[in-house]
Amino acid sequence: MPYTYEYPRPALTVDCVVFGFDDEALKLLLIQRGIDPYKGSWALPGGFVRMDETTETAAMRELEEEAGVSDIYLEQLYTFSEPNRDPRDRIVSVAHYALVKLSDHRVTAATDAEDVGWFPADDPPPLAFDHAKILSIARDRLRAKVRYQPVGFELLPTKFTLRQLQHLYEVVLGRELDKRNFRKKVHSLGILKALDEYETGVSHRAAQFFKFDRAKYRQLEKKGFNFEI
Amino acid sequence: MPYTYEYPRPALTVDCVVFGFDDEALKLLLIQRGIDPYKGSWALPGGFVRMDETTETAAMRELEEEAGVSDIYLEQLYTFSEPNRDPRDRIVSVAHYALVKLSDHRVTAATDAEDVGWFPADDPPPLAFDHAKILSIARDRLRAKVRYQPVGFELLPTKFTLRQLQHLYEVVLGRELDKRNFRKKVHSLGILKALDEYETGVSHRAAQFFKFDRAKYRQLEKKGFNFEI
């Protein structure tokens, strides 16, 4: 125990709320804890912050280590500091939230985790610590953010149909959208590029695939927009 | 040095960006550091988080201790964790921002502070550590928040004129607003109560005083609104 300080210090951890989308529902990445406390419970991936990294770096590292997930969109959410949020010790946690393309990420359990998996973000299993509260705040943030930032796209595969995009917005916002108004709005933003490719093997008219216009997408990300649909 | 741990821990502090409004400009509360590092420099008020308090509690306590400011609106802003942001040690800081009625708060220097004062938020003196960056993020947040939350009111005295309210919005948003449209919008929100009181001693028609309808104000705070003016 070589680390000694004049005053007591809380331990500092990160937790990650990782959202994915599978064309049906919004999913949440959880790990099953392999150690106490809450051994066997499902929890948000996360861990201790090292002395040479920012919390964002720590969050990315933990996701890679615990779930094999890398190269994702991630940002800071909120810092949770209630003195008794962890039964062991005073632990302050900086929560982050992340968006991934589910199709690109096969998850694999690793250090400190017995298992890892995707669960419905609106109906997860009981969570360890105060993770249910963290999740709730992350859902609110995603719902708010989707209205003025094109973050929704982080959740879709590179090529996608307008139906997929609309369904994603419907799931995140929790209500149905009008097809014509949705398409009008999305096209008016000018961030989609139509591909010369269509769905195959569907028993109805094949939908066209789209991808993003990266330049315009970044531009819009910066100045924000108003998705009032 | 009685506090030892198995792994190294960053120190945890809070910093506070306190905004005030004096009918002219947006002001910022700063303390002059009485101890090294950056002794003599101006800095955001703040200090170490104790083991039995949340960061919000710590922020309130430090404001009371260092500047004699209490009973204010305060919320968490962002956590800064760059490993070299403090030259002494690895210090992670949870920044908060606060809004106060300038007229209600005479500030007084105290512990660890040589002096304390209000400075123009858009043109402060050179700041210690990474506090200029923290201030910049706080200003962005205030500008964004004022559009969908009635936070502006936290900055005004209990009784105020529509002119004062409009001027506050002009200062925060950084542009002039149309008087008639502003009044139409504010009245349509229904959160003001006209008082039977008027300015005195002014060499022009006396303006009417208003205060908030607390109930409707809280309601609107919860569900947000759209101040697109």
Place this chain on the structure above:
DNA sequence: CCAAAAGTGTTTCACGTACACCCATGC
């Protein structure tokens, strides 16, 4: 030919924006 989803325009209404004059008060 039937089921299933793709794709496409127009009308209506709410709200943001621009804009000019009379009123009350102190000096």
Place this chain on the structure above:
DNA sequence: GCATGGGTGTACGTGAAACACTTTTGG
């Protein structure tokens, strides 16, 4: 009486919202 800011209404344009039918494909 004049300088100063308080207080008021209307017309226009943009953008969100509501809404129905034809097209394509597989079985």
